[in-house]
Amino acid sequence: MVSRRLFTQSAAGAAAGMILTACGPKRLYEAPKDQLQARIAEMERKYKEQLGKDIEVSAAGPIPGVHFAYALDISRCIGCRRCVYACVAENNQSRDPQIHWIRVFEMEKEKGVDFSHADPYYNPAEVPEEGHFYIPVGCQQCENPPCTKVCPTGATWAERDGIVVIDYDWCIGWP
Amino acid sequence: MRSRGVGIVLALSGLVLLGADGTKVPVATNASEHLEVPPPPFSEGIFPCSNCHAGMAPDRHRRELTAMHTDIVLKHDETHRWCLDCHDADNRDVLHLASGELVPFDESYRLCGQCHGEKYRDWRAGVHGRRTGNWNGAKTYLLCVNCHSPHQPRFHALAPKPAPRPPNRIMK
Numbered sequence: 001m002v003s004r005r006l007f008t009q010s011a012a013g014a015a016a017g018m019i020l021t022a023c024g025p026k027r028l029y030e031a032p033k034d035q036l037q038a039r040i041a042e043m044e045r046k047y048k049e050q051l052g053k054d055i056e057v058s059a060a061g062p063i064p065g066v067h068f069a070y071a072l073d074i075s076r077c078i079g080c081r082r083c084v085y086a087c088v089a090e091n092n093q094s095r096d097p098q099i100h101w102i103r104v105f106e107m108e109k110e111k112g113v114d115f116s117h118a119d120p121y122y123n124p125a126e127v128p129e130e131g132h133f134y135i136p137v138g139c140q141q142c143e144n145p146p147c148t149k150v151c152p153t154g155a156t157w158a159e160r161d162g163i164v165v166i167d168y169d170w171c172i173g174w175p
Numbered sequence: 176m177r178s179r180g181v182g183i184v185l186a187l188s189g190l191v192l193l194g195a196d197g198t199k200v201p202v203a204t205n206a207s208e209h210l211e212v213p214p215p216p217f218s219e220g221i222f223p224c225s226n227c228h229a230g231m232a233p234d235r236h237r238r239e240l241t242a243m244h245t246d247i248v249l250k251h252d253e254t255h256r257w258c259l260d261c262h263d264a265d266n267r268d269v270l271h272l273a274s275g276e277l278v279p280f281d282e283s284y285r286l287c288g289q290c291h292g293e294k295y296r297d298w299r300a301g302v303h304g305r306r307t308g309n310w311n312g313a314k315t316y317l318l319c320v321n322c323h324s325p326h327q328p329r330f331h332a333l334a335p336k337p338a339p340r341p342p343n344r345i346m347k
Binding site: 081100121125128 | 302311332333335336337341
C-alpha cells in the first residue's frame with residue numbers, strides 16, 4: 001500500500017519530470033505543420049498495420065466561431081440511471097472496482113436542491129418516485145474548469161471550442 | 176485525438192450548440208421545409224389504412240371502438256379528443272391539422288406542434304428529442320411518435336439501473 005504522502009511526492013515528481021523533459025508541443029494543433037504531417041503519417045501507417053486497411057487521420061481542429069456548451073434539463077430527469085451505465089460502457093470504465101463518473105441524486109421536492117438530504121443509493125421498484133426529483137452529477141463542461149488546473153499530469157484540458165477532454169493515457173486517477 | 180473523454184459528456188444527452196455569440200441556436204420554423212425522418216412506427220400490417228377502410232363508410236360519431244383497434248387506449252386529453260381529431264375520415268392514409276390541411280404521417284410533428292408549440296420549437300432547435308447525423312450538416316430527426324405513443328404520450332415509470340455500491344463495498 002502506497003501512503004498518500006509518498007504517492008503525492010512521486011506524482012509531483014513525475015509531473016515535474018514530464019514538464020522538464022518535455023520537448024516539443026503538448027497539443028497536436030500547437031505543433032509546426034511539418035511535424036504534424038509527420039505524426040499523422042506515422043499514425044496512419046500504424047493504424048493501417050493494425051487494421052489492415054487505409055485509414056485517414058484528420059488534423060482538423062475546432063471549428064472557428066463554434067463554442068460547445070452543456071445543458072441539462074432537471075425537470076425531465078426521472079432517475080433511471082441509464083446515463084450512468086451508458087457512460088461506463090462508452091468510456092470503458094472499470095466495473096470492478098466500480099467506477100461511475102455520473103452519480104444520480106434523488107432529492108425531495110419538499111426540501112428542494114439540498115445535497116445534505118440527497119440520496120445516491122435510492123433503489124425503488126420504479127422511478128420517478130412520488131414527491132422526488134433527480135439530479136445527475138457528472139462533468140459540467142465548465143467554461144473555466146478547475147480540474148484542468150490541479151491535474152498533476154496535464155491529462156485534462158479545455159479545447160478551444162469549449163469541450164473539456166481527458167486523455168486516458170495520461171490520467172492516473174488522481175481524485 | 177481530441178475526442179478522448181468526450182464520450183462522458185455525450186452520454187448525458189444534453190449537449191446544446193451555441194454560436195460564439197451565444198445566439199446561433201439554429202431554429203427553423205418553416206413548416207414546408209422538408210425534414211429527414213425515420214419511417215413512422217406503424218403497427219405491423221396496419222398501413223396503408225385504406226387497405227381496410229377503402230370500402231367502409233366513415234362513422235363520425237364519437238364512440239368506443241369494439242370491432243377493431245381495441246388495443247388502442249386513448250390517454251391523451253381523451254375527454255376532449257378522439258380518433259378523427261387527428262386521423263382524416265376522408266383520406267385514411269393521412270392526418271389532418273385543425274385547419275383541415277392534410278399532412279402525411281412522416282410530417283406528424285406538424286400535427287403535434289399545434290398544441291405542443293414549445294416542445295415543437297425545442298425539437299426543431301435540437302433541445303428536445305433525438306437527431307442522428309451532423310449537428311451542422313445533414314441530419315435525421317426522430318419523430319415525436321418514435322418516442323411517445325400518440326395515443327398515450329406520457330412515458331411509463333421504469334425500473335432504475337442498480338444503485339452504485341457504497342464506498343466500503345466498491346470491491347466485491
